[in-house]
Amino acid sequence: MNPSQPRKRACQSRLLNITFQLFSWVGAWLATCALMSFGPRFLWNSATAFTLLAVGLNFCAGVGLIVAHKRYLANLDELQRKVYLHALGITVGVVLIVSLPYAVLDRFDIVHLKAEVSDVLILMTVTFLASLLNGLRRYR
Amino acid sequence: MKNRLRVLRAERNWTQAELADALEVSRQTVNAIETGKFDPSLPLAFRAARLFGMRIEEICQDQDRTNRETKIKHDSHG
Numbered sequence: 001m002n003p004s005q006p007r008k009r010a011c012q013s014r015l016l017n018i019t020f021q022l023f024s025w026v027g028a029w030l031a032t033c034a035l036m037s038f039g040p041r042f043l044w045n046s047a048t049a050f051t052l053l054a055v056g057l058n059f060c061a062g063v064g065l066i067v068a069h070k071r072y073l074a075n076l077d078e079l080q081r082k083v084y085l086h087a088l089g090i091t092v093g094v095v096l097i098v099s100l101p102y103a104v105l106d107r108f109d110i111v112h113l114k115a116e117v118s119d120v121l122i123l124m125t126v127t128f129l130a131s132l133l134n135g136l137r138r139y140r
Numbered sequence: 141m142k143n144r145l146r147v148l149r150a151e152r153n154w155t156q157a158e159l160a161d162a163l164e165v166s167r168q169t170v171n172a173i174e175t176g177k178f179d180p181s182l183p184l185a186f187r188a189a190r191l192f193g194m195r196i197e198e199i200c201q202d203q204d205r206t207n208r209e210t211k212i213k214h215d216s217h218g
Contacts, residue, residue: 011164078181079169139172 015075022072025065032058083135090131091124098123143200146174148192163187 036054044050076084099120105111149159160167163184172178189196
């Protein structure tokens with residue numbers, strides 16, 4: 001089995017590198033989100049040009065994040081990819097079945113909690129992590 | 141689908157990690173295949189067949205077909 005060792009190291013090193021790139025893009029996207037949200041009020045006194053620049057940066061970081069995510073998925077092995085895609089599918093489903101009825105309830109003033117975009121992001125993160133951990137546990 | 145991956149690996153005294161390295165998948169994937177929780181894709185089955193120097197049918201068997209054949213054998217004897 002020794003001949004497989006260099007190949008294994010190359011695969012692991014590539015996956016580590018791609019994972020690092022993915023986390024870097026997540027960090028960049030979060031940083032530009034913060035810049036876009038708080039910059040106009042605290043950094044440049046609502047100057048439109050800077051706000052547009054921050055939005056543009058956020059968009060570029062978002063595109064980079066999508067590409068890095070796609071590359072990450074392509075480098076997972078088939079079981080890891082299955083678990084990951086399963087978790088993503090559950091996340092999309094939960095967000096849809098929670099957010100659409102919530103919007104209806106809100107429109108007819110049945111609920112009075114003001115939902116923000118950040119609430120959807122939290123819901124997505126929690127659902128994704130729970131589904132991912134459940135999938136990993138199932139195939140352990 | 142049934143497979144003989146665990147038996148073939150044991151015959152060669154390989155660990156799951158070593159087999160996973162040779163197949164370029166994670167150890168978790170090898171374990172899931174061996175325990176029947178996950179069916180390998182055709183490319184992975186081909187890689188396993190090449191590694192063990194066997195045909196795919198010698199490593200993986202269709203569970204339904206095996207059951208049917210067993211039932212036919214049983215019926216013909218009965």
